[in-house]
Amino acid sequence: MNVSIRFKLLIYMTVNIVLFAVLLYGSNTFFAEKYYINHKKNTLIESSQKISELIAEKRRESDFHDENLIYEINTLEKSIGGTIFIGTLDGTVYYPLSTGHSPPQRPGFITDLPNPDNEPGPPPRPDFRLPKTPKRNIQGWEPYDETSFFFITKDPNFKIETLRYQAQLDNGFVLLVWVPMTGISENASISNNFTTIIGLITIVITGIWALFISEKFTRPIMEMNKITKKMSNLDFSQTLEIGHKDEIGQLSQSINHLSYSLDKAISQLNSKNRQLEQDIDRERNLDKMRREFVSNVSHELRTPIFLIQGYAEGLKANVAKSEEKRNFYCDVIMEETDKMEGLLKDLLDLSQIESGMFPINKIDFNISSLIKDIVSKYEPILTDKNIHISIEIKEELTAHADPVRIEQIIVNFINNAIDHVDKNKVIKLTVESIGKKIRVSVYNSGSTIPDESLNKVWTSFYKIDKARTRDLGGTGLGLSVVRAIQEAHSNNFGVINRENGVDFWVEIDIKETDITDTQKEFSA
Template sequence: MIARAKRRCFHSLRFRFFASVALAAAVFVIVMIVLNLLFFHSYYLLQKKNRLTYVYNRINEQYNGDISILDEKIKQLENRDNIRISIVNDYGEYIYDTIFARDRSFGWYNALTQNPFGKTLYVYDSNELEQKGYTFSTLNDPDGSTAYLALLGRLDTGDMLLLRIPTAALRENQSLNFVFLMISGLISLSACLLAGYFIGKRYTRPVIEMTEVANSVAKLDFSKKYTGSHNDELGELGRSINQMSDYLETAISDMQEMNRQLQIEIDEKQRIDDMRREFIINVSHDLKTPIALIQGYAEGLRVGINESEEDKNYYCDIIIDEAHRMNHLVRQLLDLSKIELGNIVPEKTDIEAYELAEAVVSKTQVMWQEKQLNIDMSGIGPQLLHGDYDLLERALLNYMTNAIDHTPEYGHISIFTTEDSCHLLLCVRNQGSRLNPEEMDKIWDKFYKLDKSRTRVSGGGSGIGLSIVRAIMTAHHGGCGVRNVEDGVEFYLSLPKNTETV
């Protein structure tokens, strides 16, 4: 882990920027030192030679053999440039010398007059002297104490001019310059390193921030945004990354929503396919029994199993009953399909709730009287239901027959109305066993049947009755439902209020 962190540090943009600045500063300092070591001496000599040449030309232009004319000028040159000047005539006699002009002692005079140039010059180029009028060389004082860079030139008057500058200053300047360059180089290098660190930190911070944003986007985390305020290319890049993050977030959200919708459609298609297969199975199962009975009794009649007229009539009655049962199932399926497809449009009118309930109770009188049930309609109010009378009667009839089937003998069934701000509810409550909560949504599906002990569907147990109820109420833009109550179950029809009639 530590080694990986070190590798990441060494490969980071900040470290490479800092290293580049450090390397450039180090190269600059090294080049300066090398140039100083290699070329400072030659450069210094070149500048001094150019100065000696300039002084030679000035003296040659102004000197006419009378040294008094140049006395002040020569002193200025000597003091300003530290140049020692000597002029010798053709006979080897000194006309002027810097040291002799200051110290006219006999020793100096004797030394100068007895030793003009010849033994003091180490070497000089006589050909250059003849061609250019001057040449350069090196020499020492008569006592050998000081070395000089010298210019030996012939003046237009025929006299010889010797200009010399001490070279000790050159060696001293070169040493001091080298030490100064070393110190200034180290200081400059340190300053460059420090500046490189802070500059690199300043310019790499937005890059690091943008890298974090890009990594978050790669992980589909769009919460991080670039927050820099730079107005340069880095700022534009950061804002572009933010825009890209927003676009990707929107695109991915849209794609996820499309995938969700597609999954819903796939699930719905699968549900419809399952319902279709289940529908075929259920219809086949519900038709198989009556068809088998009809076929069996018809074959018995044909072969004459029973000779008596009473048995023949019994067989015919069974065949007729089973045919009616099949016809009832097929008609229920056709009616359900018509309602669901919108082929049956409710013809809405204002209906008294009590009148509708009374008609249903009357039609089922034989059934509830057979079980000696108590029917209570005292809870029905004066409300008017706005809907199709026949369809609502059929829906309420399904509820009533289910209630009769599942109410124990001597039990109680109540029909009543209630309302809220937007809907009128017509309810049928019966004593008996409750429904499991997970079954309350499934009982409205076609052919859904509970266990035999609590089959809550109408139409001879076909499992279509409650599906027809739901289709009827959907056509009325209403609803239907069921809830468990203290001593049984309550089914209800919900209709929107007719504000015009109210």
């Protein structure tokens, strides 16, 4: 049978109290009276010693008429609840004194003790002559020393037992001190009855208290059991709220710590598993990208190599008879060679930037002057293609970046705009400050980019119109290089479809002093 800890605690505590009550009752029954008698004997001995000191110098009967002495002895009688006799063995009584209205009480000095067990009595002193024994029922006696002894008597008329102590003093007087035994027996009986009542009340109270204590003790254990069951089901959402400082409190803290550690370990394991899945997916994507990359590079190189090979073989076979035709063949070979060189350069730059092998050297420079210099280099090409370009610089700004890489970004944007500009032939460069950044945007009139391709244009070799690749020019790596440079600078970039055109933009860090000046102007 499965017995709960609460019930076990109740049984254990109740049994302990019952055993204690039985032990207390038995002790009172068998040992209390003896203990009381021994206590009374010690009281009688102490009282006798005090009296002996009080009458040590007394020799005659008249000495006992001292009021102070009578007061002291009378006070001692009342304190022990007994009676004191002082006299001689021949029956003369010196205390208590005769009042004249009643004869003096008989002291009942013992002069000859019965010895039913043939035990030796107290050895009499040479001058200790015991007179004739009075007629009393002596139940027992016990020697204390050479001149004193205890005995118990029972009055045949009143049936009262008394405990008596008789001693022969050094000055020749006999001292008898006695107390009634009724108080001793009655106290033992009352104590037994009181113990029985208190024991029953204690058992009832202990039972109720045991229920409360066992419930209070087992509640944390039941809570721990509930929490650990949830932990076994990998549910670590709850914790133990036990504020005890004892072993149960320490155990609850250990369970909470275990729950936290398991939750943390499993969370880390799940995180690592997810990370591993992501790494596997990333590796698969990288492998796919590598294959696509190799395929794209092969595709980009195949055409120029084929043209170079064809025109070179034509020159070797002397197909071109005229000087003009030979020059055309050479121009095609040189043009395709330049395309291959540009492709390889972009591949090398992209690889170095993404691998971190090409460091970014940030310095402070005038972004407006840089853009004007770049546009001036493109004037012959723009004039030849009849393209109108405008520059809108709202303020002179100092950038904090790598000027070589920023120039590369702007060049790629301008080349991309030239390749995709429409018949309106409009390109516009804008430079402005936005918060703590400088935004440079290049707009070209032309067809907008489909929404599904807005985020893909930054991918290597991605081209919206693959059929017009050769006509539009480019290798499909320019925007990928822009993305890599911006990520190395930890800055944003993007593309926005405008009305009748497309706007590519990048953000560049502004010089700290320019930020402060701009903020002051804004506050003003």
